[in-house]
Amino acid sequence: MEAFRFNPSAPSIIVPARLLGPRGVRWVDLILDTGSTSTVIDELVAQRLGYKLEAVPSVQVTTASGIAQASVIPMRQLLALGETVTDLSVLAMPLPLQLRADGLLGLDFLRRRNLFCNFSRGILLTLPFAQNFGQRCLAAACLFSAS
Amino acid sequence: MGEPKPEPIEQLRQRYKDEWLLIKVTKHDRKGLPSEGVLLLHSPDRKAVWAMTENVDGELYVCFAGSTVPEGWEAVLHGSVSL
Numbered sequence: 001m002e003a004f005r006f007n008p009s010a011p012s013i014i015v016p017a018r019l020l021g022p023r024g025v026r027w028v029d030l031i032l033d034t035g036s037t038s039t040v041i042d043e044l045v046a047q048r049l050g051y052k053l054e055a056v057p058s059v060q061v062t063t064a065s066g067i068a069q070a071s072v073i074p075m076r077q078l079l080a081l082g083e084t085v086t087d088l089s090v091l092a093m094p095l096p097l098q099l100r101a102d103g104l105l106g107l108d109f110l111r112r113r114n115l116f117c118n119f120s121r122g123i124l125l126t127l128p129f130a131q132n133f134g135q136r137c138l139a140a141a142c143l144f145s146a147s
Numbered sequence: 148m149g150e151p152k153p154e155p156i157e158q159l160r161q162r163y164k165d166e167w168l169l170i171k172v173t174k175h176d177r178k179g180l181p182s183e184g185v186l187l188l189h190s191p192d193r194k195a196v197w198a199m200t201e202n203v204d205g206e207l208y209v210c211f212a213g214s215t216v217p218e219g220w221e222a223v224l225h226g227s228v229s230l
Contacts, residue, residue, distance in 0.1 A: 002178065012215040012222060016180050016208075026200065027172065027181050027208035031215060037227040045209075048197050064223040082178065091228070097193075098220055100167075100211035 001127055002082035008122035015105050015124075020077035021049025028102040030080065032124075036106035038091045039078070045102045046073050046092035053092060061091065068093055080105055081126045083112055153183045160212040163189040167196040172206040181208045 006013045013032040018025060019041070026049060028041070038061075043053060053071040061070045070093035077086050088109065095103070114133075116125040127133070153173040160168070166189045174183035188199045193211075200207055216222045 004178065010214060014215065016210075024204070025206045027206070027210075029210045031222075031224065033224045035224060044194065044197055048200050059228050062227050070228075079179070098217055099215060099222060100193075100213065100217075101215045102209065104224060 001125065004081060004124045004126075006122045006124060008119055012101065013117075013124070014101065015080050017078060017080035017103075017105065019045075019049060019075060021046075021051060021075070023048070023050035030103045030105040031099075031101045032110070033104040033106055034110065036104045037108065039075075039088065039104065039106040039109045040070070040091045040093060040095070041103035042095045043071065043092045044094075046071070046090075051092065059091070061093065078109065080109065081113070081115075081124065083109070083126065085109060085112065151185050153185050155183055156181055156208070156210075159184070159186050159189075160210070163212050165211075165213040166191050167193045167209065167211050169196045169199050169203075170208040170210070171203065172208050181206075184208060 014029045015032050016027055017030045018027050026045070028045060046053060051073045056071050056073050058069055058071050061068045070091040072089050073092050075088045075090040077084060078088050078090065114127040114129065116127070156170060159170060168186060169188040170181070170184035171187055172181040172184045176182040187203060188196055190196050196209055200209065
């Protein structure tokens, strides 16, 4: 069981994420986005991590405001919320300048664990899919009931 | 002039409100998240901060010290892939 704090009064849930690319390790802040099917990073970040966007396949992405094009990069490793994923396909595309985060943590990453959110206290809890799930839920309930 | 000392990242965020920060991570908390580091650059210009990462080795943290959307704005995200 892993518990993480976030600012419950902030407009977004920010998750620090450790990205490993050809040029090394970079920590960035990603916005937790259950509406996004894929994890996305800004294309500038992908380039600075050492990915060559012209050498990877691209896909079409439907967004809230229309259709866009994104590069699919093979992220060597992504660590967030206590979960490490290697060789994750991550989308790289230009994000709006007004968005002050370097990407979105999408469902392709999030659905690897059970995820619980306490919005009033600003706690995210992740639980691996495990046999003793009931016990883990009990621990979660204790954590969430404490004020 | 000596090397700058590592500081708690939360302290750096408070000091440079509404700026992008480039931090060389020197310490992690018990969950493995960056907790202390040396501030290498602070700027309102995100591109300038990311450009600086080209010239520095080590474990780097780029973050914005403030709200994810400017005051008066809302963010409507979401995206799905069509192959």
